[in-house]
Amino acid sequence: MTARYHNPVDTRFGWGSLDQLADITEQQTVALVTFPEARGLGLVDRLQALLGERLVYVIEDVQPNPDVAQLRATYEGFWQQAGSCDTVIAVGGGSAIDTAKALIVGTESGRFDELLALLASGKPFVPPRCKQLIAAPTTAGTGSEVTPWATIWDSASQKKYSLHLECTWPTVAIIDPQLMLTVPGGVTVSTGLDALSHALESIWNINANPLSDTFAVSAIEDILECLPLLRRDLASQELRSRMALAALKAGMAFSNTKTALAHSISYEMTLRYGLPHGIACSFTLPLVLGLAWGHDEARDKTLQRVFGNDLQIAQTRLREFLHSLDVKTEFADYGVNASDAQQMVEFAMQGARGKNFIGSRAA
Incomplete structure (x- = not known):
């Protein structure tokens, strides 16, 4: 059987690589999507200096797990005030990149509910307009910079939507480990475990092949060795770079396979129990x-x-690794009894990501 691997993202990796942004966006107008702490960290000023007058719009209130309640106003404000820009750059973790992916998909009316209705239908669609996306992750974990997928949450209705179109592949990914130096320990662990989950999920996957496996195995080996060391030495440039590369490799792996059962379980754990994504998808x-x-x-x-x-x-090795990072590995640890846990696993098997799991065929 022929293995096929496809990833169209122009990927730039290395310490200080964010400086390439000026050349990448030459003669383009740019909107920035970032997280609330970015300005205090000096990141917004740095991007303003790099882009100058090309930076025409800034969104800096992105919250974890982008929710329709907030996205609606952000989306409609973007298309009303910055609809003529050429490119959106997302600088942040997975939530900033996912938010940017939602923003770049333009509807005919410019209304967010029109996009939401298209996503709810579950049918493929081609948007009437779409912006280019540049993604620069500030955490080592999301992988979203090299995939087309974004998760949009509706906590009020206990739902989540998956956005993935040809145009939601980032045009360029900039993985600059220097941006990750200030990430605190808890977030470093949680996002690193998200990357570990991406890599493992791409292996126990019906869409896996020897090419995706190459990225996945290398990522797993690096994370198992590196993440505990980085947790003890958050200022290490070498370890930050190693984790950034490992997370990128995990992203390259699941960009072709999608995720599987652990992620399918995680959505329920986040919606119903408020568990952060990196923990929700790794404790199982x-x-x-x-x-x-x-x-x-x-x-x-x-x-x-x-x-x-x-x-x-x-x-045992995997469980002890998680325990060493203070991550508990039983449903009961998170307030889920055995009966509810079994039902959750069975329900997750039937989800779109659960069906990617090799064990779902025997379920």
Whole structure:
């Protein structure tokens, strides 16, 4: 069988690579999407200096898990006030990049509810207009800078929407580990575990192939070694760079496979129990490893390249790794009883991401 790998993102990696933004956006007008603390960190002023008069609009109130309640006004304000700009640059974590992906998809009316209705239909669509996107992550974990997917939440209705169009692939990704130096320990761990989940989810996946596996295995090995070291030495440029590269490799892996069961479970844990995404998608990894093992010989061989041939030892290693980062690994630890947990796993198996899981075929 022929393996196919496709990723159209012009990817720039390296310390200080954000400075390339001036050349990348030459003769373009730019809108910035970033997080509330960015100005206090001097990031907005730095981007203003790099872009000069090209920077025509700034959104700096992005919140975690972009929710329709806030996105509506942000979206409509963007298209009313900056609809003529050429490019949107997202500088921040996954929430900033996901917000920017929603903003660049223009509807005929300029109204957000029109976009929401298209997403709710679940049918493919081609937007009448779309902006270019440049993504510069400030955390080592999201992977969103090299994928077309964005998650939009509706907490009031207990729903989430997945946005993915040809135009939501970023045109350029700038992975500058220097931007990650100020990320606190808790966020460093949570986002690093999101990256670990991306890499593992791309292996126990019906869409996996030897090319995506190459990125995934390398990312897993790097994260297992690097993340505990980085947690103890947050100012290390070397470790920040290693984690940034590992997260990028994980993004490159799941950009072609999508995520699977652990992420499908995570959506319920975030909506119903308020668990941060990186923890919600990683605390079940030892459990899902056990559910994946033995369903596909090729997938087993790839997992065994990392964990060895003994499932129990592999699960113990993964569980102890998470515990060393103060992440609890049982549903009960998060207030979910055994019956509800079983129902949640079964429900997640039927979700779009759950169906990517190799074990779902036997469920």
